[in-house]
Amino acid sequence: MLELLFLLLPVAAAYGWFMGRNSVTHKELKGRASITRNLSSGLNFLLTDQEDKAIEQLLELLDIEAATIETYLALANLFRRKGDWDKAIRIHEKLHQLKLPKPQAQQIQFELAKDYFSAGLYDRAEKLLVNLVKSPVLGEAALKQLFSIFIATHEWHKVKQYSAVVNSTESSSLRIAQANMQIEALKQQPEQSTEPLLELASRYPAAVRPKYELAKRALAEQHTALAKSALLYIVEHRPQWSADILPLLQQCALTDEEWYQLLSQLANKQHNISAVVLLASWLAQHGSATAAEQFLLDKLKQQPSIRLFQKLLQIRQQQSAPAAEALSSVEELVNAYLDKKSLYSCRNCGFKTRKHYWLCPSCQQWETVEPISGIDGR
Incomplete structure (x- = not known):
């Protein structure tokens, strides 16, 4: 009898394992069926434009199934692009509460910060972004988003604390933004001097504005040598800015030979x-009007330009009174045409304007609004 009992024990154990597995499988199937019902219900609400109910239904799934994070991120980003920031915030806040791997958690944190920024909740966005600036993956994007907040709130002084982090990145756009925003902070100070501008010009050589502002300050204080050095650096490294830089260089007492x-x-x-x-103009003054006219004709053949044609009209009118009378009406038409043309264009987004902006009003990028080139350009 005892031997029979020992023979039945393995059978009983196997039966218990089999029944237990069937019970677990049954629970898993029941859970998956519940998820499927909730997901189907949520999608149905979306298809019938009942977005609030859809969000509630889909958010319930997060407590059951956290493996579909990418789906929720895509849905939240869709709402943000549509301008439904409150819906995007609700989804990202729910995701933010989950215990996820660090890279995924940081990505959700960054997306939530962008939601807050879009909704105008700058203080909340800033708190989230401050914790991400040293992230090896999201640090640069977090800095750019932080700078967007400082631009929106005009809190220019805050950028200085991120100088070391910015300099550790390879982003030239961040360095240019840092330089420009520090100059904006300097403009709010009552005392103005060349020292801070000298430091910024030295620290951020890729930025145009520090040297431009330094030159203007130096000219105001009659330090022409300092102004000349700063302006020549800009012309050498960023010749597309010559239209705005050359008039300032004319005030720097260059010799005729240097100017030529x-x-x-x-x-x-x-x-x-x-x-x-x-x-x-220099040739007409130091040589002859004929030499200047021939020079312009040669350039017009190589490079058609309305402004060169305008200058040619002016030189021909100076040569004789009959020419002046005949060409005056043509010059008026050319002037009227140029008066309506844009002088600057953003190389990043194509925004056009007659007024210069250090910060593009359209794409919010620093130092991308430059003098226009081409047939109407300068």
Whole structure:
């Protein structure tokens, strides 16, 4: 009898394991069926434009199934693009409460910060982004989003605390933004001096504005050598800015030879319209109107330009009174045409304007609004 009992024990154990597995499988199937019902119900609400009910239904699934995070992120981003920031915030806040791996949790945190920014909740967005600026993956994007907050709130002084982090990145756009925003902070101070501008110009050589502002301050204080050095650096490294830089250089007491060499290089190597116009004026003054006219005709054949044509009309009118009378009406038409044309264009988004902006009003990028080139350009 005892031997029979020992023989039946393995059978009983196997039966218990089999029944237990069937019970677990049954619970799993029941749970999956519940998820499927909730998901189907949520999608049905979405299809029938009942978005609030759809969100409630789909958010319930997060407590059961957290493996579909990417689906929820896509849905929240869709709501944000549509301008439904409150719905995006609700989804991202629910995701933010889950215990997830660090990279996934940080991505959700960043998305939630963008929701808050879009909704105008800048303080909440800033708190989330501050914790992400040192992230090896999201640090650069978090800094850019933080800078967008400081631009929106005009809290320019806050950017200085991120100087070290910005300099550790390889982003030139972040460095240019850092330089420009520190200059905005300097403008709010009652005392103005060249020292902070000198420091910024040295620390951020890729940025145009520090040297531009330094040159203007130096000219105001009659430090022409300092202004000349800063402006020549801009012309050498960013010749597309020559239209705005050359008028300032004319105040820097360059010799005739220096001025001629500079204009010749910009006109012949960079094909800068403003330099060609100024060089034609120099030739008319130091040589002859005929030489200036021939120079403009040669340039017009190589590079059609309304502004070069305008300058040619002016020189021909100066040569004789009959020419002035015949060409005055043509010059008026050309002037009227140019008065309506944009002077600057954003190389990033294409925004056009007659007024210069250091920060593009359209794409919110620093130093992308530059003098226009082409047939109407300068």
